Amino acid sequence: MTNTADFAPRDFGDDFSRPAGWLSAEDITSARGQLPLVYVDAVPVRVDEAGDVISVGLLLRATDSGHITRALVSGRVLYHERIRDALLRHIEKDLGPVALPLVPASPQPFTVAEYFPTPGITSYYDPRQHAVSLAYVVPVRGDCVPQHNSLDLAWLTPEEAVSAEVLAEMQGGQDVLLRQALSHVGRLV
Template sequence: MSEIDSADMGPWLSPEDLEFVRQKVPMVYVEIVPVRVDDLGSLEAVGMLLCVDADSIVRTFPSGRVLYHETMREALLRHIEKDLGPVALPQLPPCIAPFTVSEYFPTPGAGWYDERQHAIALAYIVPMHGDCNPGSDSLELTWFTPGEARTPELQNELAPGHAALLRQAMARMGEL
């Protein structure tokens, strides 16, 4: 890609370049577990998006790639706004440290599976204080109580790897 082409594209890769990079190096993502908490910080509800994924409908969490030269804080805010709307009012902690790191592999059986790539996802629990509305890629956003979130039926609706991510987030918040 020439200098002019790359300057015009900003931080985004062309589809061809993205596919090439995905075959060569792990991609960095953020995953956000949106929560509602009470005044003492206890978990009241977990937010999950309902999305169409290829030929099925799944529940998932806001997530996406970290762009070149983008801070983690900027990536989190960008994906929260994209998936939950501009008035979600997230409360990011002063220290941006993930509660867990997930790995996805393009090889079935090697761990969590993503047919497109090897990806490393830094996962964050983020309290939301505003009105959350699903982005255009989602059908709805639903808030589930901790009891509802623990049910096998709901966890079976989650995208691959996200049931384990939900259990880890709830355990971190003292709810498992």
């Protein structure tokens, strides 16, 4: 069993503004240029009493270049952080503290997405880095309010979510992940 409290955090000297295991801007830039990073992608869903997916939550975000895009919950796994904890942290960061995600004790991804900084190697593209992302469908049952750098959260039916208009608003291959997620839960043929 892993107990992160027993692990000595990285020494940042007098810089207490970063949590243990969080890299400085310079360190993450260096790491991104030298090795793949581990990420999680989460497709938040609402389910009915039978457990069938009835809606998908997509975030509305503004990119650094000023474009408005639709996005999934996504983020890096920290050093010495369990995948389950990373999922919970990113869902809370993007959907708020009362989203009430139903993440199993031992989550299993529906796929692994490998993002490359070179377009065309896979369906997934991230100009910053080579990243390996474990992707999950996560039911949420609480009140979700967009947080962090999200402008809005839209709950769409599975059919609406995979419409050409919505998929065109997604970047980096997240449209492919969304289609895979809905196929995985039996809502897309």
